[in-house]
Amino acid sequence: MVQTDAVVVDDIVKRFGGERRRILPFRRPRREQSAPVLAVDHVSLRIRKNEIYGVLGANGSGKSTLIRLISTLLIPDGGRVEIFGHDVIREEKVVKRMLNRVSVEASFFKKLSPVENLMYATRLYGVPGSEARREIPRILEALGIEPDRFNRPLEQMSRGMQQKVAIARAFLTSPVLLLLDEPTTGLDPRSKLDVQEFILRLRRDHDATVLLTTHDMAEADALCDRMAILESGRIVVEGTPAELKARAATPEHPEPTLEEAFMHFTGHSLEEMEEAAAS
């Protein structure tokens, strides 16, 4: 059977800061420029169709930048990204139609209700209004949101509930590639399980491909078919969870956890890396 690549990321580079170009032709570049930060450093990866691919890394490792590059929100400084054979820069609109994203912040108009927010999102993606009005309550209910919440402002809902509405938004636009940028960070265990279940359902029922960034090792272990560990913008290792754990095994410690495998490949624990990133 021929494996189709859903996502091809080829030698992609993204820097921030150190900008020396002039915004206006008559304006001199500032003398003191901030040092450029290499957020994504020559990253290459391939994600197969219908695969759940994880990108693990601490805060500031480049996970969200990678997601933004794939989702057309950033233009790379080098390299290329293709989604089902379509270049994200040259065929931006075709690519946009194929993907949706759930980020760590739910990102809604907080005064609007879930139904109003979802009507806006579905109209942008060309879903007929009558169909959206029929499907929105069905999907919200399937996600465990009480019908009396459908028309109340989102700001009155918990973060877990808001994140479920964000999942519904992605689901309603039928993406063939779903980009999940730490979708369960900060959620209570029940909401986390609900969201994880929905991700698996989306893959199973809609043949979607999923790119998941997380720093929750248990979540990555449970959901991902393959994964890469990203550190300082670079992929340090790639493989299935079992492969990564096997490669990190030593005679003294033959069955490491994914957390321990992470430490083996990066030389640090996730907590240490996040403390370093925060400082």
Place this chain on the structure above:
Amino acid sequence: MGMSNSPGFLQEAKASYAFVERNLNLTKRYWGWELAFFVYSVASSLSVVYIGKAQGTDTRPLVLYLGIGTLVWAYLSSVFDSISQMIAWERWEGTIEYTFMAPISRMTHMLGTSLFSVVYGLLRAIALFVVLAAFVQLDLSRMNVVGALVVVLVGSLGFIGVGIMAAILPLMFTERGAEMTFMISSILLLVSGVYYPISVLPGWMQLLAKISPATYVLDGMRRTVIQGQGLASLGDVLLPLAVTGVVSIPLGVWVFLQAEHYAKRTGRLKRSG
């Protein structure tokens, strides 16, 4: 869920309705602020016309002159603000990345936002007019209704184009862009002859007045409402307004696309606040 199978342009037109519906919903949800801003508009408009009323004995022409100024500015500033602040608003709400990820053209985004702005601005100006008319007598006996309507609609095009160009500021300058658009609006208020003829301005300000579309809209409105002039005699107003609209909208969208490219290259397409 299935996507619509309509032709491309029809899909884009339908998508532009997303912005109309969303802004209508936001207006309803923020009804308290809408009421507060409307009361402020009524109070400031009445203050201006009462200053006119206080000048001498037959103040009706002056009151009408000021009334037109305040109503036209209420409309134009509303159109300008809703278009120029569309990016700042989305940054603040945190939805900017989702709107820019949507598979729609930027023209559709602008069209939907502008359509809502014009309809909302007109309704607000009509409501303001009704309240003003209840407090002061506005002599509309010579008004040429068709002429006034044409001036407002053609003038709106130029303001939409200028608003789109101003909207790039919050896109490029994440921290101070919204303040910059506010300053543009303030300068337009100062130089466009809202409450006084532009002849009283210093020479360099008169040059700015000449390139402000608001100057022509106000001139045209006063000539149609006070003097009852018809379309035939409004060529010197309608032509610059039409040219400004025809040039500024595509130019505004083009400039916006360049700014969007810059924002995507430098990582400025993010939420703030």
